[in-house]
Amino acid sequence: MTKPIIVTALLAGLLGGAIGVGGSALLDHQATPTAPVLSSQPANTVNAADVKPGSVTYAAQVASKSTADIKVQMAQGTAVGSGIVLSSDGYVLTNNHVVAGAGSGSKIVVSTSDGKQYPATITGTSPSYDLAVIKLDGASGLTPAILGDSDALQVGEQVVAVGSPDSLSNTVTSGIVSALSRTVAAGDESGSGVTVYNGLQTDTPINPGNSGGPLVNLQGQVVAVNSAVDTGQASSGGPQSFGLGFAIPINTAERIANQLLKDGEAxxxxxxxxxxxxxxxxxxxxxxxxxxxxxxxxxxxxxxxxxxxxxxxxxxxxxxxxxxxxxxxxxxxxxxxxxxxxxxxxxxxxxxxxxDKQQTTVPESDGQSGGSRLPFGGNPFGQLP
Missing domain, CATH: 2.30.42.10 (PDZ domain)
Structure with a gap:
């Protein structure tokens, strides 16, 4: 019997004192009529194949339209994450740990791909699955994400992540599906808030602020919700791990999201x-x-x-x-x-x-929280995974 691997992670929202407003403006890299063309190929046909379904460029363009930046402003700092637009009127899926600190006196502000900002409220949370749905006040005309089938994923398949690592809006990274089933025990830097769930593994770079954003296939369909990244032993002075990201399969996330939308609980x-x-x-x-x-x-x-x-x-x-x-x-x-x-x-x-009112946790034999902890795609305690 092959022993399953349990990986450890940190929470993926970013928490800090004075965090700057989300990201930098996107640059338009399309060639202008006066731009030099360093090829015998006509400028309007260069990279034409890259914008068709099946390319990273296409996936990024589709996913970016349905990705939102989330900031939770609290007395002790600001939590930063990403979200997936579920409906044109502003329901957005994200990680529970991104909005878990929202309480009395806090404020959730969401920026959409068209540059607009909206205040938001929490519709419902599912701590065991690290998922939450929020509602943007007064939103309309948003582009809902296209949900795929995570059960159809194959190891080695190319995927693309979109989100706001370190408040850099609409950041795109790409990689592959590394494994389909990993037991993830994830918590914050202090060792508290540990939750256990089953996720897929990817080498797609996931960084603080990516939490709650989409992992999509090359058709632009959301196949998972980015949630965690393993930093190895870096926090204790050991070797840093790279290329070990984790996400919640969309088939699970869709079931939970539908319950939250309908009942406010899962x-x-x-x-x-x-x-x-x-x-x-x-x-x-x-x-x-x-x-x-x-x-x-x-x-x-x-x-x-x-x-x-x-x-x-x-x-x-x-x-x-x-x-x-x-x-x-x-x-x-x-x-x-x-x-x-x-x-x-x-x-x-x-x-x-x-x-689902509290996280699924696993105690060690001495009563302490157990399992390995991997950093979620953005550590809520301000240290990069």
Whole structure:
């Protein structure tokens, strides 16, 4: 069995004292009639293929129209992130950690691709999935994003990220899909606010302020929500990691966003077990304590059982288990494998449901927050990932 990788990240909104107004003006690099042409090819045909579907240029042009800059102005500083326009009248999807600091006395200001600014309010949040929907006051005529199918992604496929790293509006970066399923345990620099979810991995550069922005395919369709980046051991004086970004698959994000739009809140699945991370565990799998009367107990799972698979996906530990459960919808029936080898057995569990009001966290055996922490596409505590 190949042990799944758990990566660690930091939150991706940027928080600082006096953060400058978002970004610099975009320059028009198109050739003018008087510009010199350093080619025998006519100027109006140069790079013509690059603006067709299937190119990074095309993807960037499409995605930029539906990407917004988000600033949350608070007493202690300003959180900066990005957002994905969902509707022409101003509903925008972003990361929960971008707007989590918004409270009494704070103000959310959103800039759209046409240069207009709008005040915004929070429609609903889903802490476990690190997603939120906000509403721009008085907006109209915006360009909604085109949502793709994250289940159709392939490793090696080219993708493009658009957002506002360090308040540089409409910044475009490109890369590939590096892996389709990673257990991400992400938190801020202080080690608090740790949340666990399942994300896809990309080498597309994701920087502070990219949080909540779109990761799109070469057709310009949103396939994921940028959320985290692994900085390696840089914060402790060790080697810096590069090219390890993480995003929330759009199929998951779309389900959560629809719930937030409809009800102002979202639900998450419940397996009905608890557990922890322990460095003394030597076998792959999550040793669980079963909650009385819960879905796992009803399916015949007992305390002390070691869960090794959810569906066809191997489970390495308790963080992995929680992340895999979150890939399913409440009420869904999933096969759960207990044990390994000749003694393994599989039961079917109908997942329960609960309103998502707090992050899904994984304690270590000593009661401290566990899992690895990767920086989200913008660290809310002001240090670059």
């Amino acid at each position: 639900t998450k699945p419940v397996l009905g077990v608890s557990g922890s991370l322990s460095s003394s565990d030597r076998e792959d799998g999550a040793t669980v304590t079963v909650q009385k009367g819960g879905p796992a107990a009803s399916a015949g799972i007992s305390s002390g059982d070691v869960i090794t698979k959810i569906g066809d996906t191997p489970v390495a530990d308790y963080a992995d288990l929680m992340a895999q459960v979150l890939t399913h919808a409440p009420g869904e029936t999933v096969p759960v494998t207990i044990g390994s080898g000749s003694g393994a057995r599989t039961v079917k569990v109908k997942l329960g449901s609960t309103v």
